[in-house]
Amino acid sequence: MAKGLTKRQETILRFIIESIRDVGYPPTIAEIGQEFGISSTNGVNDHLLALDKKGYIERSSKARGIHVTPKAAAGLYQHESAMVPLVGEVAAGNPILAEENIESYVAVSSEMANTGSYCLRICGDSMIEDGILDGDVVVVDQTRLPKNGEVVVALVDGDATVKHFFPKGDQVELHPANSSMEPINVSIHDLHIQGVVVGLQRSF
Known part of the structure; x- marks a missing residue:
C-alpha cells in the first residue's frame, strides 16, 4: 500500500x-x-x-x-518503474529515439512503458480541457495503433501535434481539447502517427 x-x-x-x-x-x-x-x-x-x-x-x-x-x-509501483527517454522533438524521417533527440530520461510506471515508449513535453494549450497543460510531459507508446478518439502524437506538415484522433475515410480529423480551437483536417496519406498518449506527468 x-x-x-x-x-x-x-x-x-x-x-x-x-x-x-x-x-x-x-x-x-x-x-x-x-x-x-x-x-x-x-x-x-x-x-x-x-x-x-x-x-x-x-x-x-x-x-x-x-x-x-x-x-x-x-x-x-516502487518496484515497477522504468526510465523512459524524454525527446526534444519529433520530426519526419528521423528515428524518435535517435541519440541526438534524447534530452533526458523520466521515471514512469512500468504499467505505462514498453520498449517503444518515449516522453514528450507539451507546448501550448490545445489540450487544456483534457487537463494536459503547457509544460506537462506525456508518455507515448509508438508501437500502438490508435483507436478512434484516442490522443495521439501526429506529424502534420513536419510539425508534431498532440490531438484526439478521428479517422474519416481517407481523411483524419485531429481534434484539440480546447473549445477556442478548430480541428485539423488532413489526408491520411499526409499524416504520420508517432504514437498514442498513454500517460501524463506534471513537472514540478
Whole structure:
C-alpha cells in the first residue's frame, strides 16, 4: 500500500493512473463516483482532497484537472518503474529515439512503458480541457495503433501535434481539447502517427 493512504484512497489513485494509461487522460469526478459507487460529488472530492494533501495528485480547475505526481508512481509501483527517454522533438524521417533527440530520461510506471515508449513535453494549450497543460510531459507508446478518439502524437506538415484522433475515410480529423480551437483536417496519406498518449506527468 502507498504510504499514508487508506485502502479506498489507494484504489481511487490506481483507477486514476489506469485511466490515464488506458485512454490518455484522467477520469472525471462523475466517472470516479460511478466506478466506486459514490453517489455525491462531495464524497469523491473528499478522497481527491486527501490524495492532493498527501502529495499523490495535483488538481486544477480545468475539466479532468487531475495530475498524478511522481510520488504516486513511486508509491504504488516502487518496484515497477522504468526510465523512459524524454525527446526534444519529433520530426519526419528521423528515428524518435535517435541519440541526438534524447534530452533526458523520466521515471514512469512500468504499467505505462514498453520498449517503444518515449516522453514528450507539451507546448501550448490545445489540450487544456483534457487537463494536459503547457509544460506537462506525456508518455507515448509508438508501437500502438490508435483507436478512434484516442490522443495521439501526429506529424502534420513536419510539425508534431498532440490531438484526439478521428479517422474519416481517407481523411483524419485531429481534434484539440480546447473549445477556442478548430480541428485539423488532413489526408491520411499526409499524416504520420508517432504514437498514442498513454500517460501524463506534471513537472514540478
